[in-house]
Amino acid sequence: MKKVINSILLVMFIVTVTSCDKSKRAPNLQFMPNMYEPVSYETYGENGIYDNGMASRLPVDRTIARDAEFPYDYPNTPEGYEAAKSNLMNPLGSDLDSKKGKALYSIYCASCHGSKGEGQGELVKREKFLGIPNYKDRDITEGSIYHVIMVGKNMMGSHSSQLTEEERWQVVAYVQELNNSF
Numbered sequence: 721m722k723k724v725i726n727s728i729l730l731v732m733f734i735v736t737v738t739s740c741d742k743s744k745r746a747p748n749l750q751f752m753p754n755m756y757e758p759v760s761y762e763t764y765g766e767n768g769i770y771d772n773g774m775a776s777r778l779p780v781d782r783t784i785a786r787d788a789e790f791p792y793d794y795p796n797t798p799e800g801y802e803a804a805k806s807n808l809m810n811p812l813g814s815d816l817d818s819k820k821g822k823a824l825y826s827i828y829c830a831s832c833h834g835s836k837g838e839g840q841g842e843l844v845k846r847e848k849f850l851g852i853p854n855y856k857d858r859d860i861t862e863g864s865i866y867h868v869i870m871v872g873k874n875m876m877g878s879h880s881s882q883l884t885e886e887e888r889w890q891v892v893a894y895v896q897e898l899n900n901s902f
């Protein structure tokens with residue numbers, strides 16, 4: 721009986737020791753090995769899978785991705801500002817949600833421009849930021865307001881990344897509302 725137990729223990733010992741053999745790292749059997757070891761192509765590398773001879777297809781020239789914003793044609797120059805001021809019009813029509821414009825204005829603009837656009841925002845009151853104009857003293861149009869949101873003006877930085885195109889026009893509508901209200 722002792723012998724049997726001893727030989728079982730011996731077998732278990734051998735199994736334990738040999739199962740930890742680190743020299744055999746590769747799995748014994750791979751189902752669908754391509755799933756484990758995919759062939760990676762260089763994105764713009766040469767490849768015969770597409771007509772253009774590359775591993776990826778480029779978008780057709782002068783096309784824009786579906787959800788991408790349209791390019792903004794007015795450069796950040798005095799000429800670009802003047803061109804936007806006279807030519808740029810709100811393309812979204814008049815049914816802009818002015819409540820939303822007001823909410824966005826209070827988040828992104830009021831800290832400098834003040835809740836009424838008078839140029840006395842919290843940062844100005846605390847003397848953290850100076851030189852904020854009263855909208856009333858500026859000759860502004862919907863195009864110029866949009867342009868300033870897009871590219872900024874002197875000390876004012878661009879706010880294009882914080883607002884979508886529709887949101888920018890909502891803010892523009894609200895700034896015009898403020899400007900007409902006093």
Ligand code: HEC
Nearest residue numbers: 828829832851852853858864865868873874875876879891
């Ligand atoms: C950090 C402070 C600051 C914030 C925030 C800010 N502005 Fe301004 N804004 C300025 C300053 C400074 C000027 C004056 C720029 C100049 O003419 O030199 C200005 C000018 C303007 C003008 C007048 C430009 C012109 O044509 O004369 C408009 C319109 C305007 N801002 C709109 C906005 C709107 C809309 C927002 C929010 C999306 C905003 N600003 C956020 C600082 C700010």
